[in-house]
Amino acid sequence: MLFTYLLRLGDNGLVLAQRLGEWVGKAPVLEEDIASTNVGLDLLGQARLWLAYACELDARDAPTLRTEDRLAYFRNADEFRNLLLVEQPNGSYADTIARQYLFDQWHVLLLAELTASRDARIAAIAAKAVKEARYHVERSADWVIRLGDGTGESHARMQTAIDSLWMYTGEMFAIDATERALVEIGIAADAQALQVPWIEAIRTVFAEATLAVPGDDWMQGAHSRGGKQGLHTEHLSRLLAEMQILPRSCPDAIW
Amino acid sequence: MSAEWPLWEVFIRSQHGLAHKHVGSLHAPDAEMAVRNARDVYTRRNEGISIWVTRSSDIHASSPGDRAALFEPSNDKVYRHPTFFPMPDEVKHI
Amino acid sequence: MYAQMVETGLKQVQDVADMTPEERAFQARIDADVKVEPKDWMPEAYRRTLIRQIQQHAHSEIVGMLPEGNWITRAPSLQRKAILMAKVQDEAGHGLYLYCAAETLGVSRDQMIADLHAGRVKYSSIFNYPTLTWADIGTIGWLVDGAAIMNQIPLCRCSFGPYARAMIRVCKEESFHQRQGFDIMMTLCRGTREQKAMAQDALNRWWWPSLMMFGPPDAASVHSAQSARWKIKLLSNDELRQRFIDQTVPQAEYLGLQIPDDALAWNEERGHYDFGEIDWQEFHDVLKGHGPCNRDRMRTRVKAWEDGAWVREAALAYAQKQAAREQAAA
Numbered sequence: 001m002l003f004t005y006l007l008r009l010g011d012n013g014l015v016l017a018q019r020l021g022e023w024v025g026k027a028p029v030l031e032e033d034i035a036s037t038n039v040g041l042d043l044l045g046q047a048r049l050w051l052a053y054a055c056e057l058d059a060r061d062a063p064t065l066r067t068e069d070r071l072a073y074f075r076n077a078d079e080f081r082n083l084l085l086v087e088q089p090n091g092s093y094a095d096t097i098a099r100q101y102l103f104d105q106w107h108v109l110l111l112a113e114l115t116a117s118r119d120a121r122i123a124a125i126a127a128k129a130v131k132e133a134r135y136h137v138e139r140s141a142d143w144v145i146r147l148g149d150g151t152g153e154s155h156a157r158m159q160t161a162i163d164s165l166w167m168y169t170g171e172m173f174a175i176d177a178t179e180r181a182l183v184e185i186g187i188a189a190d191a192q193a194l195q196v197p198w199i200e201a202i203r204t205v206f207a208e209a210t211l212a213v214p215g216d217d218w219m220q221g222a223h224s225r226g227g228k229q230g231l232h233t234e235h236l237s238r239l240l241a242e243m244q245i246l247p248r249s250c251p252d253a254i255w
Numbered sequence: 256m257s258a259e260w261p262l263w264e265v266f267i268r269s270q271h272g273l274a275h276k277h278v279g280s281l282h283a284p285d286a287e288m289a290v291r292n293a294r295d296v297y298t299r300r301n302e303g304i305s306i307w308v309t310r311s312s313d314i315h316a317s318s319p320g321d322r323a324a325l326f327e328p329s330n331d332k333v334y335r336h337p338t339f340f341p342m343p344d345e346v347k348h349i
Numbered sequence: 350m351y352a353q354m355v356e357t358g359l360k361q362v363q364d365v366a367d368m369t370p371e372e373r374a375f376q377a378r379i380d381a382d383v384k385v386e387p388k389d390w391m392p393e394a395y396r397r398t399l400i401r402q403i404q405q406h407a408h409s410e411i412v413g414m415l416p417e418g419n420w421i422t423r424a425p426s427l428q429r430k431a432i433l434m435a436k437v438q439d440e441a442g443h444g445l446y447l448y449c450a451a452e453t454l455g456v457s458r459d460q461m462i463a464d465l466h467a468g469r470v471k472y473s474s475i476f477n478y479p480t481l482t483w484a485d486i487g488t489i490g491w492l493v494d495g496a497a498i499m500n501q502i503p504l505c506r507c508s509f510g511p512y513a514r515a516m517i518r519v520c521k522e523e524s525f526h527q528r529q530g531f532d533i534m535m536t537l538c539r540g541t542r543e544q545k546a547m548a549q550d551a552l553n554r555w556w557w558p559s560l561m562m563f564g565p566p567d568a569a570s571v572h573s574a575q576s577a578r579w580k581i582k583l584l585s586n587d588e589l590r591q592r593f594i595d596q597t598v599p600q601a602e603y604l605g606l607q608i609p610d611d612a613l614a615w616n617e618e619r620g621h622y623d624f625g626e627i628d629w630q631e632f633h634d635v636l637k638g639h640g641p642c643n644r645d646r647m648r649t650r651v652k653a654w655e656d657g658a659w660v661r662e663a664a665l666a667y668a669q670k671q672a673a674r675e676q677a678a679a
Binding site: 029030031032035038139 | 260281282283284287288291292295296
Binding site for chain 3: 018026028029032033034037038040041044045047048051069072093145150151153154242245246253255
């Protein structure tokens with residue numbers, strides 16, 4: 001169970017870092033290329049810490065085979081436990097920023113909770129990651145505001161992006177039996193309890209950005225049938241095909 | 256019609272430093288973004304903790320004759336060799 | 350390398366007798382190794398040469414992000430992925446320092462980008478070659494960054510202050526880049542038969558273009574003399590190229606790789622390696638725009654810039670609105 005929870009934490013950073021990696025060399029302005037890559041590097045670093053812990057608990061492999069790379073490169077899409085939100089494609093910069101902000105706002109709250117985890121290792125990783133997450137959410141919120149309250153075009157693009165991604169936000173606050181058990185023994189964070197502070201922060205930022213908060217019509221993946229359970233969108237397998245190709249072609253090779 | 260972001264000069268006081276030092280410039284639409292971008296561009300290796308930015312157009316410079324005090328070239332260490340990748344002893348020039 | 354196609358416009362080095370008092374004072378300062386700063390008087394040809402050279406150097410860093418960025422999503426381990434992202438990000442940073450150095454001479458970044466996209470200025474020809482396998486990433490770090498380091502260390506002593514200081518900053522970060530590449534090559538060469546073959550294939554494709562990075566032979570670069578006098582160009586093409594070969598051949602031997610040059614041989618008398626004829630036709634073709642990736646590279650950069658226009662405009666519009674709001678509140 002702890003193994004699954006750690007994958008949920010690690011896979012978010014891994015998949016989102018992969019998406020940000022696609023922007024390298026192509027961002028709207030040079031300073032932003034550098035800043036965005038920094039976020040990607042932070043997320044990748046966090047993912048590696050979560051996966052390094054997870055692989056120690058991976059009972060499927062002999063101890064010598066358990067590495068972060070084995071988890072990253074040799075699991076199929078249905079074994080990944082990331083949120084549906086982070087695997088959505090980059091689209092335009094509005095889509096990318098919307099995805100980033102919706103995630104960052106949740107991530108910073110989650111990590112803050114996890115610094116109090118009864119599992120010392122989780123608490124330690126969270127303590128390091130939350131500092132980065134605080135910076136990430138300030139940055140992405142700033143961009144939401146600038147694009148929301150920028151030009152007519154940027155405003156329209158941001159609103160559309162938010163409207164499209166909104167249905168993936170419900171999953172962030174849905175707890176299944178696995179997580180509930182871990183919450184009860186003080187190891188996992190109670191994601192359900194993050195919903196109120198999250199929406200309050202969103203409302204504040206969106207108001208400043210002159211953006212409308214979408215209605216909660218339908219939440220994809222929020223009923224224990226989402227990314228956290230391994231039921232992904234079509235985007236993930238394509239992302240993994242690209243990410244995993246080399247080790248999969250030469251499984252015995254050291255890179 | 257191009258929307259050019261203004262140029263800013265960046266000054267950083269490092270962790271053990273006593274004063275802010277000019278490290279270079281960058282483009283940003285406003286002061287807040289300038290500070291943020293400065294952190295990303297000029298402190299990627301945690302090189303500093305306090306960041307000042309000012310619009311380049313707001314800098315008033317002395318005449319070239321006063322050059323020595325203000326524009327001292329940075330002569331310390333031309334390059335560092337990071338030890339993250341241990342290179343075999345037999346391999347030279349790397 | 351960035352100075353390859355940069356002409357000062359002066360057919361011969363100016364004679365002291367023909368100089369105005371300002372020009373004489375300027376040359377004296379250069380001879381005394383005192384840096385020229387943006388607000389100092391400088392000959393127009395010096396300013397123009399530097400604008401072109403620094404800008405081409407900056408463009409090379411930015412365009413250079415693309416062949417390497419090509420393998421970020423496919424890096425074969427998380428550590429390699431992180432390191433490659435950091436390396437490419439460094440290159441963005443180098444481009445940024447260089448654009449800012451050029452801006453001190455009175456040209457805007459937007460103007461420089463427009464010139465690049467219109468084909469009025471160049472970037473290092475090496476980036477017009479494709480990265481076809483993961484081994485190319487190792488090879489680029491080893492050879493291309495290796496060549497860049499050779500070129501950049503002398504530039505730390507160039508006469509123009511902002512350029513020299515940018516180079517010092519760049520050099521600090523550059524040796525990590527070359528080591529990163531060589532480490533990849535070592536891992537491949539010690540690996541499976543397939544990996545070793547991948548490494549050899551990459552070397553076969555990148556060796557000659559790397560030698561071309563240093564520019565045409567000295568005999569064909571007759572107009573460099575003024576650049577040398579002004580300490581903008583500090584070492585000759587052939588000299589740098591020979592140094593590079595002498596340094597790199599033993600590294601290839603260590604890796605167990607074969608350099609694709611039958612004429613390569615140590616010359617005891619000269620104390621250097623003799624090497625084969627470079628195909629200068631290929632060099633000129635690539636410079637003219639007929640390399641494998643010229644069009645792709647430019648298309649990618651132009652698209653990124655144009656697609657990003659609304660983002661840049663939005664940020665500026667917001668800044669202006671904020672300023673107006675603050676003024677109204679005051």
